[in-house]
Amino acid sequence: MSELLSITDLDTYLATRGAWHALAEHVVAKARWAATGRIGLRATAGGFGTPYFGDEQRALVVADTVVREQYGDADASPITTLRAAAAWLDIDPGAPTDVYTPTTSLDLDAPLAVDRGAAAVLAGWFAFGSRALEEWRGEHSADAPSRVQMWPEHFDLSVDLGNADAGTRANFGASPGDSAIPEPYLYVGPWDTARMAAQDDPFWNQPWGAALTYRQLVAAPDAGKAARSFLAHGLMRLEG
DSSP states (O other): OOOOOOOSOHHHHHHHHHHHHHHIIIIIHHHHHHHHSOOOBEEETTEEEOOOBTTTEEEEEETTEEEEEETTEEEEEEOOOHHHHHHHHTSOOSOOTTTOOOSSOOOTTSOOOOOHHHHHHHHHHHHHHHHHHHHHHHHTGGGOOOOOEEETTTTEEEEEESOTTTTOOEEEEEEOOOSSSOSOEEEEEESOHHHHHHHOOTTOOBTTBEEEEHHHHHHSSOHHHHHHHHHHHHHHHHHO
């Protein structure tokens, strides 16, 4: 698993996360949507981006830059504003609102504050989460797993698997944090929340499911094993 870096300044981390999230919603996902009608993103080296589309193209955020790539050749431009990032990728900025409702503002000329240290924390988290979820998905190939993707409106990585009719299907994910839990966290979100509530189990520590925080993972002797154990305990409880 990738090493999880310390968050040395939460405010700086939150500002960087907000800038990356806005880019995901209004620029990077828009680039894929304009070409393919799809919005799912991926964790990529140093950040996040689209899968390949069109003529071997990708749109990426790497640290404090926006990258356009084609046929393996990449050009980077510093992150400044949404307008500049969209112009660099040659697209019109703005989330495809008929697909999702954005949670960040489309303020085209507002400065996007990206700190390279905080960006490294985020990139490390997405790499860690992507690997954990891909391994989890591979272990449950018989449970109709979805693809591991980053959804721009939530700005998290997730996979869903399990049996919906039996009440065991759930979203398993890695969030970089949100208004309720500022730091990154892993989560298990059952589709059948009534089943979860009926268990009256302290494992379910959120109204929507369970979360294992970045702080807990960093403190664990082996963050990878802690992640695997958390996901497994969630599914085990749903299976009853």
